[in-house]
Structure formats: C-alpha cells, structure tokens
Amino acid sequence: MSTALVGLSHSPLIGKNDPAPEVLARIDAAIDGARAFVRDFDPELVVLYGPDHYNGFFYEEMPPFCLATEAHAVGDFGSQAGPLSVDTAAAKTLAQGVLDRGIDLTVSARMIVDHGFVQPLEVLFGGIDAVPVVPIFVNGVATPLGPLHRIRALGTAVGEAAALLDKRVLFLGSGGLSHDPPVPVLDGAPPRVADALIEGHPPTPEQRAKGEERVLQAGRDYAAGVATMIPINPGWDNLVLDTFENGNQADIDDWTVEWMGAEGGGSAHEVRTWIAAYASLAATGPYEMTSRFYEPVPEWIAGFAVTTATPRAI
Ligand SMILES: O=C(O)/C=C/C(=O)/C=C/C=C(\O)C(=O)O
Numbered sequence: 659m660s661t662a663l664v665g666l667s668h669s670p671l672i673g674k675n676d677p678a679p680e681v682l683a684r685i686d687a688a689i690d691g692a693r694a695f696v697r698d699f700d701p702e703l704v705v706l707y708g709p710d711h712y713n714g715f716f717y718e719e720m721p722p723f724c725l726a727t728e729a730h731a732v733g734d735f736g737s738q739a740g741p742l743s744v745d746t747a748a749a750k751t752l753a754q755g756v757l758d759r760g761i762d763l764t765v766s767a768r769m770i771v772d773h774g775f776v777q778p779l780e781v782l783f784g785g786i787d788a789v790p791v792v793p794i795f796v797n798g799v800a801t802p803l804g805p806l807h808r809i810r811a812l813g814t815a816v817g818e819a820a821a822l823l824d825k826r827v828l829f830l831g832s833g834g835l836s837h838d839p840p841v842p843v844l845d846g847a848p849p850r851v852a853d854a855l856i857e858g859h860p861p862t863p864e865q866r867a868k869g870e871e872r873v874l875q876a877g878r879d880y881a882a883g884v885a886t887m888i889p890i891n892p893g894w895d896n897l898v899l900d901t902f903e904n905g906n907q908a909d910i911d912d913w914t915v916e917w918m919g920a921e922g923g924g925s926a927h928e929v930r931t932w933i934a935a936y937a938s939l940a941a942t943g944p945y946e947m948t949s950r951f952y953e954p955v956p957e958w959i960a961g962f963a964v965t966t967a968t969p970r971a972i
Pocket residue numbers: 668669670711774833834837839840841842869870872873925928958959960
C-alpha cells in the first residue's frame with residue numbers, strides 16, 4: 659500500500675469568468691504540477707472527498723458524510739455527466755472498515771454528485787471514468803454542521819481502512835478555501851426554494867440555467883468590486899494551509915463552524931473535504947506537503963489552492 663494526497667479548490671466559474679492571463683498561467687502551472695504528481699504516483703484508487711451543492715443531497719435526509727458504492731454525475735455548470743468509475747468492491751471494503759472503526763457512516767448505492775466531485779476528476783485525470791474512485795460526500799454547505807473532530811475521525815478511519823487495501827491510494831479533497839458564492843440557504847428561503855432544498859426536485863433546464871447565471875453574475879460582480887459577499891480571506895486561507903503543512907491537525911478540533919463561516923464565508927466549510935483527506939493521509943504515517951499554491955481569485959469566487967503531499971521519507 660502507498661498513499662499520496664492532492665487538495666484542489668474547485669469553481670463552477672472556471673473557463674466562464676477567468677482572471678487575467680498571468681493569474682491563469684500561474685494557476686495552470688500549479689495544476690500541471692499536480693497532474694505530474696498524480697501521473698508519477700499512478701494511483702490504483704482515488705478516495706475523493708467532495709461536497710454537494712443541492713444536486714445530490716437534500717434536507718429530507720442530510721448526512722454529515724456519505725460513501726458511495728456507485729455514483730452518477732448530474733452535469734451542472736457544463737461538467738461531465740454520467741456514471742463515475744466507482745471501484746465498488748473497494749468502496750464496500752472501505753465502508754465496512756469505517757463502520758468497524760466506530761464511525762456512523764451513511765452509504766449510498768447510487769450517489770448523485772455534481773461539479774464538486776467531477777471537476778477534480780476532469781482537471782487531474784481528464785474525465786470521470788479515467789480512474790477507479792471511491793466518492794465520499796462531506797457536507798460543506800447545509801447547516802447545521804457538526805464539529806470538525808468528527809470529520810477528522812472520518813478521514814482517519816478511511817485512511818486506516820485504505821491502508822489495508824494493498825493499492826496505491828490517492829486521497830483527493832475538493833473545494834474551498836475561503837469563498838462565499840450564492841449557494842441557496844434553507845433558513846428564510848421562500849417556500850418554493852425551501853421545497854426544492856428539502857425534497858430535491860431536479861431543476862428544469864431553465865431553472866438550472868438561471869441558477870448558473872446567478873453564480874456567474876456573482877463572479878462578475880465580485881471581480882468588479884460591487885458584490886456584498888464575505889470576501890476571500892488570504893490570511894485565513896494561509897492559516898488553513900499552514901495547519902496542513904505543519905501537520906498540526908489536532909488544532910482543527912478547536913475550529914468552530916461560526917469562526918470558519920465568519921472568516922471564510924458560507925462555503926469555507928468545503929475545507930472539510932481537505933480536512934478529511936489530510937486526516938486520511940496522516941492515518942498512514944507522517945507526511946510532508948510537497949507543493950503548495952495559493953492565490954485569491956475573485957473572478958472564480960475562490961481562495962484557490964492546490965497542494966500535494968506524500969508520506970515523509972524515512
Ligand atoms: O445558486 C445555485 O443554484 C447554485 C449554486 C452553486 O452550485 C454554486 C457553487 C459554487 C461552488 O461550487 C463553489 O465552491 O464556489
């Protein structure tokens with residue numbers, strides 16, 4: 659068994675509302691580095707921690723996290739639609755291993771996923787069917803959210819179970835860092851929106867187009883300095899990255915939902931996917947961050963980060 663990790667921000671605005679060419683060139687170089695890292699590692703399995711944006715998980719039953727033994731992408735924001743190449747046997751083994759370690763894991767035999775899962779697979783592997791994957795949803799938008807030590811416990815249990823698989827396993831966290839895009843909120847929502855968030859009515863193509871245009875307009879407004887969202891917070895983002903780089907993961911247990919939201923905006927909780935991924939890697943032994951890129955990108959409404967990490971050479 660060997661392990662590696664990539665943490666990668668996502669944004670539905672990539673390719674639709676891009677920053678200046680020199681910014682894009684720096685990001686492309688960082689992503690090229692992560693691609694080369696992944697190519698060298700040549701994973702036999704990707705354990706992909708991703709969030710959802712009310713495409714697969716709804717308030718009728720909202721688990722804090724959920725592992726998929728099969729998954730299907732909806733194709734939002736122009737992302738690829740269709741089945742992910744889930745390694746069902748590995749997924750079942752990991753699910754049992756996580757449950758055996760005392761984590762009350764929800765399992766989905768047909769998880770619906772969105773760009774939060776698809777984009778990292780497209781960016782790093784060229785598509786959703788290029789590499790065997792075990793998708794693990796981590797709720798990062800739908801309050802109430804539980805304490806961070808449970809996310810670390812999930813990641814640790816997954817890492818311990820993955821260590822027994824006799825495979826090269828890449829832990830991949832998708833989302834964050836600080837950002838406050840217009841994702842709908844149940845509290846105070848008008849009845850029609852509340853029904854959709856609770857019952858999960860699939861949007862009509864017109865409704866989906868309207869929601870996507872709303873996000874695009876928010877990106878344009880933010881880049882133009884006329885938006886009211888909580889700003890990208892490079893200080894907080896670098897604190898998050900320092901915590902991973904220094905291996906101070908126990909500090910994360912003191913982070914509160916309120917503090918994260920105030921510092922990093924409503925979608926800062928997507929950082930939970932990174933916390934799970936780093937906990938998984940840490941569960942297999944000491945690690946080192948081998949690359950770290952960060953840049954605030956208002957056009958994408960994202961504190962955009964790419965990191966790679968490997969077990970520390972002894
Ligand atoms: O407004 C809507 O209907 C949907 C909004 C989104 O799905 C926004 C997603 C934004 C991100 O994924 C992000 O992390 O910035």
